[in-house]
Amino acid sequence: MEKLCNFNQGFIIVHLLLFSSLLSFTNPTPSPTQDEQSQIISRFQEYLRINTSQPSPDYKKSTQFILSLAESLSLETQVIEFVQGKPLVILKWPGSDLSLPSILLNSHTDVVPSESSKWDYHPFGAHIDENGNIFARGSQDMKCVGMQYMEAVRRLKASGFQPKRSLYLSFVPDEEIGGHDGLEKLAQSDVFKNMNVDIILDEGTGLASPNENYRLFYGERTPWWLVIKATGAPGHGAKLYDNSAMENLFKSIESIRRFRASQFDLVKAGLKGEGEVISVNMAFLKAGTPSPT
Known part of the structure; x- marks a missing residue:
């Protein structure tokens, strides 16, 4: 909200x-x-x-x-x-x-x-x-x-x-x-x-202040939007399949998660400011083919 x-x-x-x-x-x-x-x-x-x-x-x-x-x-x-x-x-x-x-x-x-x-x-x-x-x-x-x-x-x-x-x-x-x-x-x-x-x-208020202090931003982030598509062997849900699409996607997600954690660690340790690291956020996930329920 x-x-x-x-x-x-x-x-x-x-x-x-x-x-x-x-x-x-x-x-x-x-x-x-x-x-x-x-x-x-x-x-x-x-x-x-x-x-x-x-x-x-x-x-x-x-x-x-x-x-x-x-x-x-x-x-x-x-x-x-x-x-x-x-x-x-x-x-x-x-x-x-x-x-x-x-x-x-x-x-x-x-x-x-x-x-x-x-x-x-x-x-x-x-x-x-x-x-x-x-x-x-x-x-x-x-x-x-x-x-x-x-x-x-x-x-x-x-x-x-x-x-x-x-x-x-x-x-x-x-x-x-x-x-x-x-x-x-x-x-x-x-x-x-x-x-x-x-x-x-330009914009600077998307990051809301929880108090009455007003933050001024003097930098601009450059966005890099990535769409990762994973494919794999399809099959019946009653069986286990190796090399599934979701399994392959998890490999990329885990790699991104580790990098994201490394950026958090730098900020938490006080080694870098929030504006000096790369923010990474997964915004949308879509899987399978939808069917009527």
Whole structure:
């Protein structure tokens, strides 16, 4: 179950601090009033309630929501579909010096599927419990970050701040299934080249903090997806067969398990940090030919 602990001005302050260093921002912004905080949370809940889970995300509704927020902030907007049905939204806050390289704040709109029966609250209900925790798919990965960007921009604009560098916000599709039709195609396009991006801030909240400490990540992992297929002698379940497909697969799994354990040992011994080792996770297993039961 996905839970975001106390979505309050703390998250927004983190991004304001980042903006202050990246955009040469020095003037303090006033803390939001109680009414403004309620509006911030309501907007976040509205975003969470849009079902953008794979494999059939409601991109149309999420795009309309993002564009409505952009309009309220007087941001320039652009919607691109490198692949039909997968809109990518780019927002721009022009800087005072257009010759300077820009900053890109990226987030994705899609989320992974959910099993409602295993949730205490509906995964797209954005329920707030008595402790202020919000339960929803996307509350950690990563609609929270997209909204933090927007709310930080809202506060900066309200303070009268004008950035020297242009600031872009991108809301991309299909990240949860590889990002090939969204961010990858954007990075390869003339659109991205013309944005003249100098630095990109991206996801970092998929690893939830169990407390009120906010972790900042300055590295990026490179994924390597492996599909291992094993074959073997088929036969009747009443007999023992040597060299079965499952037996052959176990050999590979055991090899991977030993390597995974070696990475854990390095972290537990304090020899390497979590970001210095290779994470290995087996995500899906399929065997046999399904038949009606």
